[in-house]
Amino acid sequence: MVVAALRVGERSVERWRLRCHERGEAGALSKGSPGRPKLSGTQIARLERELERGPPAHGWADRRWTPARIKTLIGRLFHVSCTVKGT
Template sequence: MRYAQGGGLTNAERVARERVRLEAVARFEAGETNRAVAAVLRVTDRSVERWRRQWREAGQAGVSSKGSPGRPKLSVVQMARLERELERGPLAHGWSDQRWTLARVKNLIGRLFHVSCTVEGTWRLLKRHGWSWQQPTRRAIERDDDAVERWKKEVWPRVRAPRRRATAGSSSRTRPASR
């Protein structure tokens, strides 16, 4: 079974898949045919052919799992440090405003840990560790929420145009009464 960019399996699923390949190796050593191995393990003939070829070329190590294709770029200790630095805010790291962008976080990771990653990789890393995308709402400093609510209740009903009543011959969204 193929997955885009080698992904699609969790670590537990990857271990289970490796057990299937190792079972296939035991059956290769017992002299079973590819078709018999595929039927017992419920996999395709092509997978068994590929595993047999890898087993012939490199032994059991040839069919062993190579690990996660998308290993985390930062260790647990590094991620904890990154979170502390993010909590300090962008001003502490030389930016002129209090807004973290993915490009800034990417830059910070490079400065702190000498690790290069893409903006998309930075987003996946942050999301995996519970960070979410947030856009601050822009509000005027002078805004008075109480005054806005009062205006909506008292002034708006007087300002808004009254609804026209439907008269005979005018279009209406309701169905005419049956006769």
């Protein structure tokens, strides 16, 4: 069974099947993780500049960037929520 082989819910498989039926092969293509924000090239360039300034410029006492701090910075700069894993 597809559900067991892919370790997903039956509802997900049903949605995939329906999209394939409606849109053909293009309907089966992944749109990416819905939990990850999509930053534009301009936003990524700005994030890089801000990261180069270092954590103290953004209120942290030491000069160590952590995934959690980068997540917080993304939220502050772009008003986008993401997971630590997604950073």
